[in-house]
Amino acid sequence: MGRKLLEIAYLGTSYCGWQVQPNGVTIQEILQNSLYKILKYKPNVTGCSRTDSDVHAKQFFCHFDTDVNIPNNGLVLGLNTILPNDISAINCYNVPDDFHARYSATGKLYKYSIFLSEIKNPFLFGRTLLIKSPINLTLANEYCDLLKGKHNFEAFSSINRTVVDTVRTVSECYIDINDNILDFYVKADGFLYNMVRIMVGTLLEYSSGKISREDIAKAFSTGDRTLLGATAPPQGLYLEKVFYDNNDDIFFKDRS
């Protein structure tokens, strides 16, 4: 029995998020069913994150255990003939038995895409949040700087969260604008439930002057969710990259 780490990417529009649930089709379910066709049993696949409905992943990792002897590149090719067109298998690696797609991750990079336009764009629907009013970039950049560092992000999480420790370290937070698309990037050692979407909802209110620097400081010190902006809708959110320690040593040696 060995553990495999699978790298995939998906457009989340048609799915009720990653995790198997009774009321809709999920990426985990589709992936497990696809693996069943190759491995002849349905492995229990553990993801690096639980993305919500309509959230996308440019890079997503999940692990599963198998004693089926199949080359990793053969598994990737096989999966891509079975998976629907909005889910791709990218790579597969052999990892140690104690490697965990979620708990071994040392950081994640998320992107949230905002389309700044008075008129909707059919090519960006489901892939960005359309915002018709201009955004004050000076304030937006100031806001990004406030999020950086080690803080108690309790206020930046949904009450549905299950974790107790709400302190996280944001190592990168910045904005990039191209062709009227504002991309908000945030990298941290971990994220609470809905954390990026609340960061983005608050970005919109901060950059329009409705939320102040003091409000953010107070949200950090009190954990009061009501000081912050709305939870931004899911379709602009992308899990961009997942980081593991010593990637090269642990698993990048063994792709074939």
Next chain:
Amino acid sequence: MGRKLLEIAYLGTSYCGWQVQPNGVTIQEILQNSLYKILKYKPNVTGCSRTDSDVHAKQFFCHFDTDVNIPNNGLVLGLNTILPNDISAINCYNVPDDFHARYSATGKLYKYSIFLSEIKNPFLFGRTLLIKSPINLTLANEYCDLLKGKHNFEAFSSINRTVVDTVRTVSECYIDINDNILDFYVKADGFLYNMVRIMVGTLLEYSSGKISREDIAKAFSTGDRTLLGATAPPQGLYLEKVFYDNNDDIFFKDRS
């Protein structure tokens, strides 16, 4: 009664092309039904081109006649609340009664996007053609140069074409590569049915050495379709821009 020219954009994936037909939903039909809700009658809308199923338009023009007194920007805003998310109204202009979305066009620019990758990308599905083998760019650029100029493009058209004159002038034809996406651009004074898709199918065979410079010359001189490559699938094709003479004088003055 005045004539209006409407500029729209659409993702063609869900439609059986532009033109109304009995066996599927078309963009023309959706647009006419949407205009009906605003104008209280269904205008006959004439498009600048007949795009096929799965073909996209970044810019598409159509005209219709109306005696309803509605400001052009109000019509655009109203349409965007009614149109589905994969069709957008961009602008509306008052034009002279003899202006014709199709016959007044002096040129069109098409793009065909090819994703060069061994692995499919969920974000590019339905929006590019996936090609797994590398493309010889020297040959591809040489091929683009061969298409430029005034030629009889009869061989580059489907037998379903309805026009008699098959001579067209290609003023621009070039390739642009970014992030493994090869964009083939071609601008001409007019296009025959399936012309760009046959150009692209031939590009693939020319750049892999299966079709020669002499074959292209012979195709121009004989009109023999069988000398050329397959008709590339529709999903990589975009109508990028439509050109009209003296745009500024004719209609850009009257947007409001």
